[in-house]
Amino acid sequence: MRTATILPFLVVLGLGALSARGQDQIKVGEFASMTGGNASFGQSSHKGTALAVDELNAAGGVLGKQIDLTTEDDRSTAGEPSTIVHKLISEDGVIAVLGEVASSKSLEAAPICQENHIPMISPASTNAKVTQVGDYIFRVCFIDPFQGKVMAKFALSKGWTKVALLTDVKEDYSVGLAQAFQESFTAGGGTIVKVQEYSTGDKDFRAQLTSIKAAHPDAIFVPGYYAEVALIARQARQFGIKAPFLGGDGWVGESLLKVAGHALDGSFFSNHYSQDDPSPVIQQFVKTYQDKYGEKPDAMAALGYDSAEILADAIKRAGTTSEPQLRDAIAATKDFKGVTGDITLDADRNAEKAAVILTIANGGFQFVQRASP
Amino acid sequence: MIEFVQQLINGLSLGAVYALIALGYTMVYGVLRFINFAHGDVFMIGAFAGLYLAPYVMWLWHFSPLLTVVYMLLLLVIAYALLRHPWIALLLAVGLYRGLVALAPPIAKLQDNFPAPSWLGMFVVLATAMVVCAILGVLIEKLAYRPLRNRPRLTVLITAIGVSLFLENFGQYAFGVDPQSFPDLIGDQAINLPAWCGPFTDLTIMESQVLVFAVTIFLLIALRFIVTKTRLGTAMRALSANPVATSLMGVNNDTIISFTFGLGSALAGAAGILISIQQPSVDPLMGLQPGIKAFVAAVLGGIGNIPGAALGGLLLGIIETLVVGYSDELHISPGYRDAIAFLLLILILLFKPTGLLGRVEREKV
Numbered sequence: 001m002r003t004a005t006i007l008p009f010l011v012v013l014g015l016g017a018l019s020a021r022g023q024d025q026i027k028v029g030e031f032a033s034m035t036g037g038n039a040s041f042g043q044s045s046h047k048g049t050a051l052a053v054d055e056l057n058a059a060g061g062v063l064g065k066q067i068d069l070t071t072e073d074d075r076s077t078a079g080e081p082s083t084i085v086h087k088l089i090s091e092d093g094v095i096a097v098l099g100e101v102a103s104s105k106s107l108e109a110a111p112i113c114q115e116n117h118i119p120m121i122s123p124a125s126t127n128a129k130v131t132q133v134g135d136y137i138f139r140v141c142f143i144d145p146f147q148g149k150v151m152a153k154f155a156l157s158k159g160w161t162k163v164a165l166l167t168d169v170k171e172d173y174s175v176g177l178a179q180a181f182q183e184s185f186t187a188g189g190g191t192i193v194k195v196q197e198y199s200t201g202d203k204d205f206r207a208q209l210t211s212i213k214a215a216h217p218d219a220i221f222v223p224g225y226y227a228e229v230a231l232i233a234r235q236a237r238q239f240g241i242k243a244p245f246l247g248g249d250g251w252v253g254e255s256l257l258k259v260a261g262h263a264l265d266g267s268f269f270s271n272h273y274s275q276d277d278p279s280p281v282i283q284q285f286v287k288t289y290q291d292k293y294g295e296k297p298d299a300m301a302a303l304g305y306d307s308a309e310i311l312a313d314a315i316k317r318a319g320t321t322s323e324p325q326l327r328d329a330i331a332a333t334k335d336f337k338g339v340t341g342d343i344t345l346d347a348d349r350n351a352e353k354a355a356v357i358l359t360i361a362n363g364g365f366q367f368v369q370r371a372s373p
Numbered sequence: 374m375i376e377f378v379q380q381l382i383n384g385l386s387l388g389a390v391y392a393l394i395a396l397g398y399t400m401v402y403g404v405l406r407f408i409n410f411a412h413g414d415v416f417m418i419g420a421f422a423g424l425y426l427a428p429y430v431m432w433l434w435h436f437s438p439l440l441t442v443v444y445m446l447l448l449l450v451i452a453y454a455l456l457r458h459p460w461i462a463l464l465l466a467v468g469l470y471r472g473l474v475a476l477a478p479p480i481a482k483l484q485d486n487f488p489a490p491s492w493l494g495m496f497v498v499l500a501t502a503m504v505v506c507a508i509l510g511v512l513i514e515k516l517a518y519r520p521l522r523n524r525p526r527l528t529v530l531i532t533a534i535g536v537s538l539f540l541e542n543f544g545q546y547a548f549g550v551d552p553q554s555f556p557d558l559i560g561d562q563a564i565n566l567p568a569w570c571g572p573f574t575d576l577t578i579m580e581s582q583v584l585v586f587a588v589t590i591f592l593l594i595a596l597r598f599i600v601t602k603t604r605l606g607t608a609m610r611a612l613s614a615n616p617v618a619t620s621l622m623g624v625n626n627d628t629i630i631s632f633t634f635g636l637g638s639a640l641a642g643a644a645g646i647l648i649s650i651q652q653p654s655v656d657p658l659m660g661l662q663p664g665i666k667a668f669v670a671a672v673l674g675g676i677g678n679i680p681g682a683a684l685g686g687l688l689l690g691i692i693e694t695l696v697v698g699y700s701d702e703l704h705i706s707p708g709y710r711d712a713i714a715f716l717l718l719i720l721i722l723l724f725k726p727t728g729l730l731g732r733v734e735r736e737k738v
Contacts (some may be wrong), residue, residue, distance in 0.1 A: 169708035196697070197707040201662045203652040204390070206383035207697040208707065214376050227552045231654055238563060239577050258554040259654045 025068045026061075026321055028053070028311065029088035031081055031099040031109060034073035041101040041300050045123050046071060047293055048304030049098055052312070055288070062312050063319065069308075070094060074105060081108040089116050095321040096121065098307045101300055103127035110137045117323050119330055121311055123303035124272070126173075126249075131349040138330055138349045140306045140338065144173055147248040147270045148180025150355045150371045151221065154268065155246060156188045160218035163246075164194040166208060166232065168224040171200060177223035177248050193217050198228065205232045206239070213241050221246045226253030233263035244268065252299070257363055268368065270355045272299040273340040276367040277356060285339045299340075306338040341370070379576055380698040381691065386582040388690020389589045390648050394667035395674070395682035396592055397640035400600070403677035404613045404633045407526065410533040411513060413664020414540035415506050415638045419645025420555065420655045421548055422505040426470075427498045427556050428487060429477045434494035436477075441497055444473070448504045455635055456628055459511045466508055490560030495650070498558060502646045503639040510638025511631050518634075519627070537664075544657030555653040558646075559584070581651040588647055592640060593683050599636075600679065609633060669718050675731025684729060689714055 030049055033042030053069045056062060070092050074080035081100065088094050089112065097113050097120040100106045106125040113120035114134035122130055122139040131137045155163055163185060168174035182192055194215040196208040209232070212220060220236070222229055222245050229251055236245075245267035252271060257264070275286050275296050285305065289297040297305075310333055315321055318329035336343045341353035354370040394416055401409045434441045447469050455462040488494070517536050521529050561581045566574045600606040608629050611619045620626050648663070649655050670689045674681025693710050700707040721729065 169706075194701075196700075199708070199711070201658070203648075203654065203659070203663075204383075204387050206386070207380060207694040210376060210379050210383055211698045211701075227654065227656070230552075231652060234653070238579060253551070255552045255554065255654070259552060261554075 024065050026063070026065050026315065027068050027070065027092060027094045028308075029085070029092060029094035029097045030069055030071045031074050031084050031088065031097065031105075032071065033076040033100065033102065033105070034071070035075050038076040038102055041124070042073075042076070044298050044300035045099075045101050045304030045307075048289070048297060048301035048306075049123070049308045051289055051292055051301075052305045052308035054292075056308070056312050062315050063321075067312070074100070076102075078104065078108070081105045082112055085109040085112050089113070089118055094118065095326065096311055098123065098304075098311065100125065101303075103130055106130045106139075107133070110134070113137065117327070119311075119323075119327050121307045121330070123307040124300055128176075128350075135331075135349070136327055138310075138345060140310055140340070140343055140351050141272055141303055142353060142355060143350050144176040145180035147355060148177040148182075148223065149184045150270050150357070151177075151223075151246050151248065151268075152181045152184035152188060152190070154270075154357055154371060155185065155219055155221070156190055158219075161190045162193045162216070162218045163190060164196065164212045164215055164217035164220045164243075165192055166196045166198065166205075166212065166220055166222045166224075168200055168228065169197045171224070171250075173248075173250060174223045174225075178221065181221050181223070198224075198232075200225070200228065202228060203231055205235050209236050209239050209241060212236075213239055217243050219244050219246055223248045223250065225250040226256040227259075230256050230259035230264070233260045233267070237263045249299070257360070262363075264360045266359065266361070268357055268359050270357055270371065272355065273302040274356045274358055274365070274367040276365075277370075278367075281337060282339055302339045306340050306343065309338060310336055310343065375572055375575055376698075378573065380694055382576060382578055382582075383698070384691035384694030385586065385687060386579075386651075386690070387694055388670075388687035389582075389586040390644075390651070390663065390686075391667050391670045391689050392683040392686025393585060393589045393592070393644040393647065394641065394663050395670040395686045396589070396596060396679065397637040397644070398667055399671040399674070399676055399679060399682035400596060400640070401633055401637040402671070403600075403679070404609045405630065406613070406677075407518075407529055408533065408668070408676075409634075409637065410530070410664075411536040411540060412637065412641055413660030413667070414537050414544070415510060415513075415641040415660070416645045416648075416664065417544060417655070417657060417660035418509055418540065419502045419506045419642030420649045420659065421544070421645075421657075422502045422642065423498055423558075423646045423649060424553060424555055424655055426473075426501050426505075427558060429473050430498045430501055431488035431491065431494045431556075431558065432477050433473065434491060434497055435488045444469070445497065445500060448500055452504055452507060452635075455507060455511050456632055459508065459515055459631070463508055463512070466504065487556050490558055492559055495558040495646075499643055499646050502642040504642075506642030506645070507635040507639040510634040510641075513638075514631060514634040519630075541657055541661070548657055550657065552654045552656040555649040555655050557653065558650055561650060579651065581647075585647050585651055588643065589683060589686075592643070593679060596640075596679050605629070605632060666714075669715065672728055673718055673721060675728030678728065678730045678732075681728055681730035688729075692717060 032046045033039055053067050057066050072084040074084055097118055101124040103125040106122045107130055110120060110133035114136045119136050124141050125139060126141055126144050128143045131139055165178050167178040194212050196212055220243050222232055233245055247269040249271045251269045313336055314329040318325045331345060333345045344352045346352050354372045357368045357371050358365045359368050398412050451462050451465045513536055517532050518529055521532055561579055564578045608624045612626055612629050616626055670685035671682045674685030693714050696710045696713050697707045
């Protein structure tokens with residue numbers, strides 16, 4: 001935040017001198033929800049991005065130039081992203097834009113970046129439409145259907161061949177994950193023994209669970225958000241349903257385990273990254289992040305970090321910040337060793353990389369394995 | 374067969390939740406001919422009152438049952454003062470809260486070792502939430518609805534929506550948006566059915582489900598009694614028929630209307646606690662969906678009619694549960710649950726506009 005307010009000031013102060021000095025800096029823009037409803041996501045991804053920029057600058061910068069990160073707050077409000085991304089491009093003259101976590105915000109900014117031929121890298125927008133805006137729009141996270149496939153493979157590898165689905169019909173996210181799961185799972189020889197649905201805000205799931213119980217599934221796939229998942233698990237255990245639950249990154253929320261108690265013990269879900277992953281790249285990142293901010297990085301911070309690192313890597317490979325060389329270099333990213341996995345950008349500019357599967361035990365999340373596409 | 378009976382029980386339990394909230398809706402409508410859209414949000418405040426006060430109250434109950442009796446008496450005094458002097462009642466309530474907090478060990482200690490579950494303790498928490506909500510209801514009426522009493526009914530209706538939005542957003546600001554875990558006040562367990570039930574011993578019935586059902590039936594009878602047999606109830610019905618005549622007869626209309634709102638809000642508070650025990654997750658928007666469903670239940674049964682609200686709630690719960698439970702056999706997606714419930718509402722209103730138990734009222738020309 002402080003950089004964001006001081007930087008324009010500095011720019012005005014040294015306008016004359018800067019025209020020469022500006023050549024020594026690479027200007028990168030970032031837009032994030034620093035305040036408002038999505039602030040916890042925005043703050044995390046910004047901290048990750050800022051950490052990456054600090055590290056790059058401390059190591060001598062990129063192409064011998066320091067990276068100058070300008071961060072703007074879209075206040076979690078629709079309409080703001082287009083205003084501030086316009087500002088970043090036309091007033092600040094950034095060469096690339098990093099952001100946002102929420103897909104709806106990224107979708108607002110993407111057409112502007114595309115029009116101006118400024119590469120945009122979203123850290124965590126998982127909606128498939130985001131990168132379909134144009135060839136200048138990238139992301140470093142996987143997309144929604146991918147998680148469904150990963151969990152289907154995981155269930156089959158565990159020998160669970162009869163699975164029941166419990167989908168939140170009000171969320172595209174949940175429906176998309178369930179479809180992808182069903183396709184891969186049945187293609188791999190599994191059977192969906194029951195399909196049940198609920199709506200966001202429901203608190204009573206006894207009707208669905210009674211009918212699921214009668215189908216005797218080996219596991220239950222619930223690709224919903226944490227608020228409902230916690231109550232579903234509790235009520236399922238009351239009915240004596242012992243089958244484990246499976247889910248996606250929507251499970252991650254502060255209240256999940258507080259509400260669910262021990263009901264989710266032994267269940268599994270997919271996520272972008274795990275801070276318990278023993279890989280040295282991750283442990284190094286967790287340590288430096290903790291030294292700087294005094295807290296452990298979550299998935300958003302890791303993705304924010306990777307978005308900045310991938311941009312820096314592309315600039316190095318391109319040897320320039322001018323277009324279309326930089327865009328082509330980002331698109332050619334292959335096997336980049338990121339914190340959230342080995343990242344390769346595919347023809348649709350989406351990240352191809354492994355997800356992590358976590359389990360719930362002893363009142364916390366535990367790393368199980370990496371799962372490749 | 375077992376599965377069908379289980380689904381019926383699920384439906385009755387869900388229906389009891391709707392019925393419990395619908396009772397408050399329908400009672401206020403019956404007296405004032407006014408739909409209090411903020412009812413669902415008062416329900417939410419009741420749940421949060423339970424969440425924050427339960428550690429103290431449960432501790433007090435374990436610490437000294439005698440002091441708890443004194444506490445209950447003080448609650449009664451506050452409830453009585455509320456009728457004529459709501460501000461004094463509010464002051465007393467704040468004082469009582471301060472006293473309770475001063476007496477109890479630090480809250481951090483209480484939350485780490487939450488006092489052991491207890492049924493009697495739960496009823497004290499219930500009484501506390503009812504008084505909190507009654508104060509809130511009376512103040513809402515005094516501040517938001519009373520100044521508009523002689524305005525067109527639509528004005529008050531829109532104000533009620535405003536009050537509802539205010540409470541929801543105030544809740545998000547004060548309590549945070551994330552759901553919070555509601556403490557298990559009674560040590561909720563599945564009931565072990567005796568062996569003579571035969572195959573039905575496999576049924577799952579939670580104690581909390583029976584509790585919600587029993588309290589709904591009890592309140593249904595109690596409300597019926599208050600409205601038809603007591604002097605206050607007679608005044609309520611008279612006021613509903615002709616407010617000018619009642620004031621000429623020496624009835625204080627303001628007091629009666631205050632009482633109606635206080636009672637309706639206390640019912641919402643009770644529902645907040647009982648339902649949160651059964652579904653232990655509370656958040657500031659939790660009143661939204663049950664509020665709408667309870668409203669539908671009240672209309673279904675005939676709005677203004679107290680047994681009608683209970684019947685409407687139970688019917689709605691059973692229909693929703695059966696649609697979801699037998700979606701495969703019926704060849705419809707379980708996602709159509711709400712659509713079917715509302716379709717039923719439209720059909721009933723088409724063929725019986727007054728609802729199932731509603732009586733036709735002729736407007737005099």
